[in-house]
Amino acid sequence: FSRAGQYSNLAGLWCxxxxxxxxxxxxxxxxxxxxxxxxxxxxxxxTHQTTTYHLDDIEIQQTYFVPLGVEHLKVAxxxxxxxxxxxxxxxxxxxxxxQYPWVMLPEFSKLPDMTQKNKKxxxxxxxxxxxxxxxxxxxxxxxxxxxxxxxxxxxxxxxSADLRYVAEVQGRDEVEIPFIMAISGQGIEAARAAYEASxxxxxxF
Numbered sequence: 001f002s003r004a005g006q007y008s009n010l011a012g013l014w015c016x017x018x019x020x021x022x023x024x025x026x027x028x029x030x031x032x033x034x035x036x037x038x039x040x041x042x043x044x045x046x047t048h049q050t051t052t053y054h055l056d057d058i059e060i061q062q063t064y065f066v067p068l069g070v071e072h073l074k075v076a077x078x079x080x081x082x083x084x085x086x087x088x089x090x091x092x093x094x095x096x097x098x099q100y101p102w103v104m105l106p107e108f109s110k111l112p113d114m115t116q117k118n119k120k121x122x123x124x125x126x127x128x129x130x131x132x133x134x135x136x137x138x139x140x141x142x143x144x145x146x147x148x149x150x151x152x153x154x155x156x157x158x159x160s161a162d163l164r165y166v167a168e169v170q171g172r173d174e175v176e177i178p179f180i181m182a183i184s185g186q187g188i189e190a191a192r193a194a195y196e197a198s199x200x201x202x203x204x205f
Contacts, residue, residue: 002076007039008051008064010181012102013076018185021116022142024103026181028078029095030060037092048205057086058169067204075198078179079205084169094165096179098144100132101159123156129195130154130161131188141191143182147199 005011010026030037030053037055048065063079084090102116123132128150134140135158144161153164169175178201184191198204 002066004049004064006042006051008042008049008062008078010064010076010078013181013183015074015183015185017074018140020137020140020185021102021119022100022140022183023076023098023181024101025097025099026076026078027097028062028080028179029097031093031095032056032058032090057084058090058092059083059085060092065205067198070204074183074194076181076183077198077201077205078181079201080177080179081174082167082169082177083174084171087171089168089170092167092169094167094177096163096165098130098161098163099159100134100142100161120158122158123161125151125154130156130163131191132156132161133188139185139187141184141188143188143191143195144180145195146177146179148177 001014003012009028010023013023014021037053037060040052040054042049042051048063050061050063053060061081066076082092100121101119120135121132122135123130129143129145132142149165151163152166155162167175180195180198182191182195182198184194
């Protein structure tokens with residue numbers, strides 16, 4: 001089960017198989033030359049939702065979805081399409097913040113068991129991917145990353161991850177970056193297998 005907030009950010013990821021929350025919130029923010037790129041509008045579909053961000057010649061479409069009807073269901077995607085309508089190359093900074101325990105959000109009223117709010121995790125960066133295990137439940141794993149970029153900066157604590165990426169978009173061009181969160185209750189190898197099987201996002205979306 002998954003839900004998204006008003007700007008197409010993950011706002012809760014729960015697995016029915018083990019009745020555990022794997023992620024409370026996963027928020028994406030964008031900037032160019034220090035200027036934040038604001039959200040303009042969100043379109044809702046039956047299978048996904050997309051928020052459009054815009055500043056000057058830069059437009060970003062952020063789409064959140066969880067695949068249905070495929071073998072590896074325990075994956076969540078945030079697809080980021082960067083479009084540069086100007087003539088000059090632009091550098092877009094992508095800042096992603098992940099809170100792993102369940103988070104109370106005003107737009108959602110259902111409350112899980114408080115043990116979900118009190119979870120603590122340990123994270124590490126390995127081959128450009130963030131591997132996060134729940135303390136006391138090492139079989140409960142999340143893997144976050146994208147096959148196109150490695151984080152330029154990363155910071156972790158017992159509840160969260162703070163990641164920064166840098167993407168270059170040539171003039172009159174666009175770049176699409178799939179950010180993937182794979183989860184598993186059977187340990188790191190199962191989570192990594194789910195991540196690797198989900199890299200070909202175009203075949204799934």
